[in-house]
Amino acid sequence: MNQLDYKPNALAQNLRRQQTYTIGMIVPDSANPFFAEVARGIEDTSFEQNHSVILCNTDGDVDKQTTHTDLLIKNQVAGILFVAAGISTELVENLQARRVPVVVVDREVPDVNVDTVLTNHLQGGRLATKHLWDLGHRRIACISGGSNLSPSAERLTGYQQILQETGILFDESLVLRGDFQYVSGYEAARQLLAHADPPTAVFACNDLMAVGVISAATELGLRVPQDLSVVGFDDVRLASFTNPPLTTVAQPKYEIGVIATEMLLARVQNIDAPTRLKRLDTTLVIRQSTAPLTSD
Amino acid sequence: MNQLDYKPNALAQNLRRQQTYTIGMIVPDSANPFFAEVARGIEDTSFEQNHSVILCNTDGDVDKQTTHTDLLIKNQVAGILFVAAGISTELVENLQARRVPVVVVDREVPDVNVDTVLTNHLQGGRLATKHLWDLGHRRIACISGGSNLSPSAERLTGYQQILQETGILFDESLVLRGDFQYVSGYEAARQLLAHADPPTAVFACNDLMAVGVISAATELGLRVPQDLSVVGFDDVRLASFTNPPLTTVAQPKYEIGVIATEMLLARVQNIDAPTRLKRLDTTLVIRQSTAPLTSD
DNA sequence: GTGAAAGCGCTAACAC
DNA sequence: GTGTTAGCGCTTTCAC
Numbered sequence: 374m375n376q377l378d379y380k381p382n383a384l385a386q387n388l389r390r391q392q393t394y395t396i397g398m399i400v401p402d403s404a405n406p407f408f409a410e411v412a413r414g415i416e417d418t419s420f421e422q423n424h425s426v427i428l429c430n431t432d433g434d435v436d437k438q439t440t441h442t443d444l445l446i447k448n449q450v451a452g453i454l455f456v457a458a459g460i461s462t463e464l465v466e467n468l469q470a471r472r473v474p475v476v477v478v479d480r481e482v483p484d485v486n487v488d489t490v491l492t493n494h495l496q497g498g499r500l501a502t503k504h505l506w507d508l509g510h511r512r513i514a515c516i517s518g519g520s521n522l523s524p525s526a527e528r529l530t531g532y533q534q535i536l537q538e539t540g541i542l543f544d545e546s547l548v549l550r551g552d553f554q555y556v557s558g559y560e561a562a563r564q565l566l567a568h569a570d571p572p573t574a575v576f577a578c579n580d581l582m583a584v585g586v587i588s589a590a591t592e593l594g595l596r597v598p599q600d601l602s603v604v605g606f607d608d609v610r611l612a613s614f615t616n617p618p619l620t621t622v623a624q625p626k627y628e629i630g631v632i633a634t635e636m637l638l639a640r641v642q643n644i645d646a647p648t649r650l651k652r653l654d655t656t657l658v659i660r661q662s663t664a665p666l667t668s669d
Numbered sequence: 670m671n672q673l674d675y676k677p678n679a680l681a682q683n684l685r686r687q688q689t690y691t692i693g694m695i696v697p698d699s700a701n702p703f704f705a706e707v708a709r710g711i712e713d714t715s716f717e718q719n720h721s722v723i724l725c726n727t728d729g730d731v732d733k734q735t736t737h738t739d740l741l742i743k744n745q746v747a748g749i750l751f752v753a754a755g756i757s758t759e760l761v762e763n764l765q766a767r768r769v770p771v772v773v774v775d776r777e778v779p780d781v782n783v784d785t786v787l788t789n790h791l792q793g794g795r796l797a798t799k800h801l802w803d804l805g806h807r808r809i810a811c812i813s814g815g816s817n818l819s820p821s822a823e824r825l826t827g828y829q830q831i832l833q834e835t836g837i838l839f840d841e842s843l844v845l846r847g848d849f850q851y852v853s854g855y856e857a858a859r860q861l862l863a864h865a866d867p868p869t870a871v872f873a874c875n876d877l878m879a880v881g882v883i884s885a886a887t888e889l890g891l892r893v894p895q896d897l898s899v900v901g902f903d904d905v906r907l908a909s910f911t912n913p914p915l916t917t918v919a920q921p922k923y924e925i926g927v928i929a930t931e932m933l934l935a936r937v938q939n940i941d942a943p944t945r946l947k948r949l950d951t952t953l954v955i956r957q958s959t960a961p962l963t964s965d
Numbered sequence: 966g967t968g969a970a971a972g973c974g975c976t977a978a979c980a981c
Numbered sequence: 982g983t984g985t986t987a988g989c990g991c992t993t994t995c996a997c
Binding site: 383395417425441448588611 | 906909
Binding site: 683 | 989990991992993
């Protein structure tokens with residue numbers, strides 16, 4: 374029997390047992406370095422626990438998200454790990470009504486009582502800004518990300534809190550909105566550096582925009598960090614390889630995936646347990662894109 | 670009935686129909702930017718064709734690869750997209766014996782007649798080297814990747830072909846082995862630049878090592894590209910954001926995923942059709958890390 | 966057309 | 982222990 378290399382039909386097994394060992398993972402873009410790391414944490418942990426993972430990319434499209442979710446439900450997945458695209462309160466509620474285990478990851482889904490794992494973006498925003506303040510900077514700009522995403526908003530709030538706590542007057546013209554892409558960081562920096570009273574430091578709400586800031590500064594003949602300090606957010610692999618290497622706020626990306634998966638499998642065991650919220654702190658990684666303010 | 674939001678049980682459907690709409694994707698590391706892009710091509714195309722994809726990371730570990738494959742077979746996947754870890758001829762043969770549709774991606778699996786989609790690494794290696802030659806360089810170094818991987822070996826062969834065709838004497842001390850990681854590029858460059866008769870140009874067999882070369886050169890006070898030209902391979906997103914932006918050989922990463930998926934679904938339709946081999950050409954993306962040789 | 970019945974491959978329950 | 986059987990939810994066939 375072993376010689377024939379017999380492999381039981383999991384479809385029949387699962388149908389009979391009324392359960393599967395497959396989990397669905399819904400993310401905006403698995404090629405985005407941040408989600409790619411989270412996904413690896415998820416896949417590794419699932420593999421250890423004998424679960425397979427179905428990969429679903431939404432590109433932030435709510436319709437695609439619904440289609441994927443329907444497919445996952447039809448395939449009777451054990452549970453779903455969910456990074457929301459757009460407004461998703463209703464979707465999560467529907468899942469819960471069907472008693473499908475769900476864990477929300479990275480982006481909060483408002484107005485619904487659901488297991489959640491996310492980064493403490495507020496604390497991260499504070500860390501970045503405080504670091505610049507500690508270096509003596511007082512004119513600190515901030516380039517935020519997409520408007521309707523909770524991570525971006527919270528990072529900005531952290532920035533504002535530090536300004537307030539340290540008594541720096543909030544200057545609206547020093548806060549620009551980006552879209553988490555390189556070009557938006559570049560353009561925002563061009564605008565900031567043309568300011569009558571330009572900033573001496575910039576907190577970009579992700580690494581890609583921070584790299585854009587460095588490019589713009591370099592192009593204008595400014596040296597980073599001597600003439601302009603730059604802090605990013607995420608600590609993607611790229612951040613070590615920029616010139617200069619980027620000081621940034623590191624999210625525990627892989628760990629987010631691990632914890633979310635563990636939480637989901639616990640939820641599968643006990644669908645009626647009280648919901649949990651896990652908020653993971655960030656750490657500051659100081660490289661060479663920030664330096665003390667010099668008065669010259 | 671629609672009001673009850675009824676969703677048919679795909680397990681039962683598939684069991685009855687003796688087919689599924691799930692495909693397995695086996696890759697070394699989905700967080701590696703190259704595979705991440707390929708995976709997106711796969712996921713997008715599968716989604717369009719109403720198929721789900723199960724993500725499997727092997728980390729180059731043959732045992733993990735076997736475990737994953739077994740799981741996929743048990744789950745009766747429609748087919749498997751396969752980037753090989755190590756020696757995998759036997760595994761592919763087993764799959765074929767079971768009449769499981771397989772398409773081999775990126776890395777050739779020797780001695781087996783199987784559908785395959787890969788980059789023309791040889792042509793890419795030629796392109797990179799020819800570009801440097803056209804700029805006037807004659808002392809051109811090459812930093813290769815892992816020894817037993819066909820892509821790496823083919824790129825090196827392309828390099829050697831151009832040397833031979835242009836009449837450059839092959840200098841063994843100018844060819845170093847890396848491991849596709851940043852550090853190995855950095856270290857190889859340190860060694861090359863300490864050479865009694867150092868190269869004026871380096872072809873690194875992937876972008877990450879090329880960035881390592883740039884870092885090492887910069888550290889030694891050399892300017893890229895004025896003092897040293899550097900070409901990479903892959904054209905990952907990072908390559909646009911290095912300082913200077915990297916000249917590199919672009920692989921059609923996303924397209925590889927698309928074509929492989931289409932080939933697999935065609936194979937599912939007709940398991941006995943003749944096998945096909947698709948070899949996709951690379952393109953040279955000239956940025957700012959290469960310049961004409963100056964005699965000073 | 967509409968309805969009943971068999972069976973996909975397995976597991977769990979039950980009888981021996 | 983060992984063997985038999987019902988049934989998971991669906992599709993497909995066949996009878997009406």
